[in-house]
Amino acid sequence: MTKLSDRVKQLSPSPTLAITATANSLKQQGHNVVGLGAGEPDFNTPEHILAAAKDAMDKGYTKYTASGGIKELKDAIIAKFENENRLTYSPKEIMVTVGGKEGLYNLFQVILNDGDEVIVPAPYWVSYIEQVKLAGGSSVIVEGKEENHLKITASQLEEAITSNTKALILNSPSNPTGMIYSAQELKELGDVCVKHDLLIISDEIYEHLIYDGKPHVSIASLDEEFFQRTIIITGVSKTYAMTGWRIGYAAGPQEIIQAMTDLQSHSTSNPTSIAQYAAIAALTGTQEPVATMLSAFKERRDYVIERIQNIAGFRCITPPGAFYAFIHIKDALGSKYGSVDEWSTALLKDELVAVVPGSAFGADDYIRISYATSMDNLKEAFDRIEHFVHASTSLVSK
Structure with missing residues (x-):
C-alpha cells in the first residue's frame, strides 16, 4: 500500500x-x-537567445555544470545587478536556479525551521504558502487593503510580527495584482525588518514589466542594512519569454546562497547547461x-x-x-x-x-x-x- x-x-x-x-x-x-x-x-523566445542555445549545443556545452551555475552566467547576472539595480555582488553571493520557483523553494528550505513564520502579504502568489509549508514553516497572511492599492503598510507588518517571525516576502511588481511598492513604502517596510532582525525575500521576477514610466526599485538598493538581509529571487522567464527554459537566479548573503547551492546539488544537480548559455544572451544581448x-x-x-x-x-x-x-x-x-x-x-x-x-x-x-x-x-x-x-x-x- x-x-x-x-x-x-x-x-x-x-x-x-x-x-x-x-x-x-x-x-x-x-x-x-x-x-x-x-x-x-x-x-x-527572441531569436538571438534561440541562436545562443543552438550555438551552445553545437559547441558541445551539453554536460553537467557547477551546481550554482556557470561562471559566464554569474558574471552576466552580477553586471545586470550593478547596471540596473545599483547592487554589487560577488560570485559567491549569486546562484543560478531551475527557474525562480526553485530559487524560492531552496531558500525556504535553508532558512526555515519547524514553527518559523513568514509574513506573506495578500493577495499573494499561490506557491508561497505551499513552499513555506513544505519547509516546516507557517505563513502569516497580512491583507493588502484596496485603499492602499492592495499593498501592506509598515504598521500592518509591525502588528504581524511575533517571536517566531523569520522573514517577510515581497513581490513587486506583484502577481496577481500588478501593483508596485514605491521606494518610500519599501523603506518603511525595510526599517521594520531591521528593527526586528527579519530576512527580506524580494521576488522581483516582473521587474522589467512596468508601464507609464514608473521605476522598479529593489529594496536591497535602499539601505546597506536592507542589502545585508535581503535575498533577491528573479529570473529570465517573464522578461524574455523564456518560461520553459527554467532559469532563475538568486542574490544575497553568501552563507544563505551557499546553503541553497549545496541543497540544489542534491536535487537538480545544476540548471540545464544549454538554457544557461541562452540566459547569457538574454541578459547581455539586445533588449x-x-x-x-x-x-x-x-x-x-x-x-x-x-x-x-x-x-x-x-x-x-x-x-x-x-x-x-x-x-x-x-x-x-x-x-x-x-x-x-x-x-x-x-x-x-x-x-x-x-x-x-x-x-x-x-x-x-x-x-x-x-x-x-x-x-x-x-x-x-x-x-x-x-x-x-x-x-x-x-x-x-x-
Whole structure:
C-alpha cells in the first residue's frame, strides 16, 4: 500500500495550473476556449537567445555544470545587478536556479525551521504558502487593503510580527495584482525588518514589466542594512519569454546562497547547461525584443482596463506592472452564485473563458486575468464575459 508523507498530504494543487489544464483539456475536445489563466508571455523566445542555445549545443556545452551555475552566467547576472539595480555582488553571493520557483523553494528550505513564520502579504502568489509549508514553516497572511492599492503598510507588518517571525516576502511588481511598492513604502517596510532582525525575500521576477514610466526599485538598493538581509529571487522567464527554459537566479548573503547551492546539488544537480548559455544572451544581448513585448502588454492592459470599466459590478485598480488584472467582481455575482469560485467555474463551462478565482491568491472577491495573450483573444474573452455577466445577473453595462 502506498503511504505518502504527511508534508505532501498537506499540499494544495496549484489553482493556476489546474485552470490551465482544464482549459487545455476542453481545447483538446474541440471547444473554442479562451484561456486568461496562464502567467506567461505569448511571444516566442527572441531569436538571438534561440541562436545562443543552438550555438551552445553545437559547441558541445551539453554536460553537467557547477551546481550554482556557470561562471559566464554569474558574471552576466552580477553586471545586470550593478547596471540596473545599483547592487554589487560577488560570485559567491549569486546562484543560478531551475527557474525562480526553485530559487524560492531552496531558500525556504535553508532558512526555515519547524514553527518559523513568514509574513506573506495578500493577495499573494499561490506557491508561497505551499513552499513555506513544505519547509516546516507557517505563513502569516497580512491583507493588502484596496485603499492602499492592495499593498501592506509598515504598521500592518509591525502588528504581524511575533517571536517566531523569520522573514517577510515581497513581490513587486506583484502577481496577481500588478501593483508596485514605491521606494518610500519599501523603506518603511525595510526599517521594520531591521528593527526586528527579519530576512527580506524580494521576488522581483516582473521587474522589467512596468508601464507609464514608473521605476522598479529593489529594496536591497535602499539601505546597506536592507542589502545585508535581503535575498533577491528573479529570473529570465517573464522578461524574455523564456518560461520553459527554467532559469532563475538568486542574490544575497553568501552563507544563505551557499546553503541553497549545496541543497540544489542534491536535487537538480545544476540548471540545464544549454538554457544557461541562452540566459547569457538574454541578459547581455539586445533588449529590443523586451521593449517590443512591453509595448504590446501596455496596449493590452489599457484595452482590458477599458473593458472592465464597462462591465457592471466589476472594478480594477489599473496595474502599473506585470501582465495581470486583478478584478473585484463580488458585486457582479448577484444571487445566482455563492462565491467567485462558483462564478469562475460557470464562466468556463458556459462561455469557455478560463480565469483564476481570487481565492487562489487569498482574496475571495476577485478574479485574476492574464493579458499576456493576443488582442483578438482578449476581445473575444471580454465579449463572452460581458454576455455571461448580463445573462447571469441581469446587470447591464454602464
